[in-house]
Amino acid sequence: MIIATIVLAVSVAAGCAGLIALAARDGRAYAIAAPLLFGALLLWCWEVVCLGFGVPRVLLPAPSGIAQAFVANLPTLWADFVQTVIRAVVPGYLIGCGAGYLTAIALDRSAFLRRGFLPLAGLLGAMPIVGIAPIMVMWFGFDWPSKAAVAAVMTFFPMLINTVAGLSTTGALERDLMRSYGASYWQTLLKLRLPAALPYVFIALKLNFTLALIGAIVAEFFGTPIVGMGFRISTEAARLDLDVVWAEIALAALTGSACFAALALLERAVLFWHPSFQKFALSKP
Amino acid sequence: MNDALRRAAPIVVVLAATIVVWYAAAVAMNLSAAQALAGTGAGPGAVARAAWSLDRPLLPAPHQIAQTLFTGVFTEPVTSPRSLVYHAAVTAGTALLGFGLALVLGIALAVAIVGTRTLDRSLMPWVIASQTIPVLAIAPMVVVVLGNIGLSGILPKALIAGWLSFFPITTAMVTGLRAPDRMQFDLMRTYNAGNRDVFMQLRWPASMGFLFAGVKVAATLALVGAIVAELPTGAQAGLGARLLAGSYYGQTLQIWAALVMAALLTLLAVGATDAAQRVLVARRGGRL
Structure with a gap:
């Protein structure tokens, strides 16, 4: 107990000193190192507190215990991952984002429909949409289609709203230029307006993956076959097997962050021409 | 006023269309249960009415939801777990x-x-x-x-x-x-x-x-x-x-x-x- 207190105090002091030193310097490497050190310090303190003060495992397992549980339960975790992410989240995400994108382009043709739909879409988008999970379970059954449906509905509105906003970003000057080239509506759309809308589309794409993951996991609380991340979390939590629950949460967090990072890289690759990704972009005054 | 009307008109039209589609969808989704309720040989009108008044519909009609909401909010006493x-x-x-x-x-x-x-x-x-x-x-x-x-x-x-x-x-x-x-x-x-x-x-x-x-x-x-x-x-x-x-x-x-x-x-x-x-x-x- 005393040793743990000393270790904790020393590591917190050393860590803080290190953080202050790192944060005081400019440069990309330091900007990456500082949060990494912070995360490592947090994990270390968690470990020391759990082991040193004998925190019961049913309350908070130590990171090392979670890591062990992660490795020991790899086959289960993989089965849950396939069920929840590959079977439910990915199709739901693709369907929801695709439908939102296409609906936005369709609405773009008619000012009347846009004025009619957009306020309602904004309203619906602000609603607690996860609540439709029990209805979807009733309609599409216990297996993955109902989870994919929740994910699709949840991702639809952000994509729709963002794409519509993105399509309206092109200025009169650019559109006039396209007109002077004699470009048709579709040419203007494909060559000017859809590329210009891409930054907005990527905002929705990055935001939506987590939404889809949340939708699928919450939908599993309403009934599932005996596999899946949401199912595992709720049943293992009820059995007080918190190592496994934390391992599952770590898996969900890794999935969410990895997909976010992948989408951010894709954005960089696709939008290399956009001012916000130019190296010598004009900075904000 | 005119401006407000011009802004509200598309929304009203879209809402009305949604409700019409909803009623139609309610008939389509509840068809088998409604046919069982209305009995064989019932006309399409009777089947539709049955589809809109099921106890446990797959998709309830808007007025059923409104009715449940109304009883839940206004008729039940506020302390009741059904309120x-x-x-x-x-x-x-x-x-x-x-x-x-x-x-x-x-x-x-x-x-x-x-x-x-x-x-x-x-x-x-x-x-x-x-x-x-x-x-x-x-x-x-x-x-x-x-x-x-x-x-x-x-x-x-x-x-x-x-x-x-x-x-x-x-x-x-x-x-x-x-x-x-x-x-x-x-x-x-x-x-x-x-x-x-x-x-x-x-x-x-x-x-x-x-x-x-x-x-x-x-x-x-x-x-x-x-x-x-x-x-x-x-x-x-x-x-x-x-x-x-x-x-x-x-x-x-x-x-x-x-x-x-x-x-x-x-x-x-x-x-x-x-x-x-x-x-x-x-x-x-x-x-x-």
Whole structure:
């Protein structure tokens, strides 16, 4: 107990000193190192507190215990991952984002429909949409289609709203230029307006993956076959097997962050021409 | 007036079309149950009427939802567990407590991040990264663990609601507190203003517009968090419990009514935020 207190105090002091030193310097490497050190310090303190003060495992397992549980339960975790992410989240995400994108382009043709739909879409988008999970379970059954449906509905509105906003970003000057080239509506759309809308589309794409993951996991609380991340979390939590629950949460967090990072890289690759990704972009005054 | 009419007309048309499609879909989705109810040889009108008045329809007709909502809100006594007002109040209370926690902690953290370079460089990336984590997934665990150490009732649920709504407030405040431009900071320097004055006179007032934008998102998230946090508590009280119980017993009308109630609560929250913003704008002479 005393040793743990000393270790904790020393590591917190050393860590803080290190953080202050790192944060005081400019440069990309330091900007990456500082949060990494912070995360490592947090994990270390968690470990020391759990082991040193004998925190019961049913309350908070130590990171090392979670890591062990992660490795020991790899086959289960993989089965849950396939069920929840590959079977439910990915199709739901693709369907929801695709439908939102296409609906936005369709609405773009008619000012009347846009004025009619957009306020309602904004309203619906602000609603607690996860609540439709029990209805979807009733309609599409216990297996993955109902989870994919929740994910699709949840991702639809952000994509729709963002794409519509993105399509309206092109200025009169650019559109006039396209007109002077004699470009048709579709040419203007494909060559000017859809590329210009891409930054907005990527905002929705990055935001939506987590939404889809949340939708699928919450939908599993309403009934599932005996596999899946949401199912595992709720049943293992009820059995007080918190190592496994934390391992599952770590898996969900890794999935969410990895997909976010992948989408951010894709954005960089696709939008290399956009001012916000130019190296010598004009900075904000 | 004419302008308002021109803006409202498309919305009304779209809404009317939605309702017509909904009634048609209700017939299509409930067809087999409706045919069984109406009996063989019943005309299409009778089948449609049957489809719109089933006890447990696959898709209830809008008027059925309205009816369930009306009985749930107005006819049941407020203390009864069948009253939607009671469940909505439980959920709203949880969301409000969580939102209050998130507001205080979120603003405090934003102030700390803007004020200390170390926190900005080391903590802020984690605040942003935490958004890629499906936080709602940990709701059952938080409820179970805190229940284990004797904390049950509103607090575990409020913690989940607060955790969800905390992020938009923090990021909005960090952006807002940094919103003033260099010229304004320079002006404060020429006044020989200290850090405290710069904060109170410049940064804080400049951040309010951002804060309200964040609060609007946070209020909705707090409600989502409160509803989901009610799921693992075993369907005792709250709109989430209502959804779960409806799902167990196939009571579709109950599910839809709870959903509409949740939507109304969201509207109320957003409306209250708007009202607070308007009061602030009025007090600050028409600007935010």
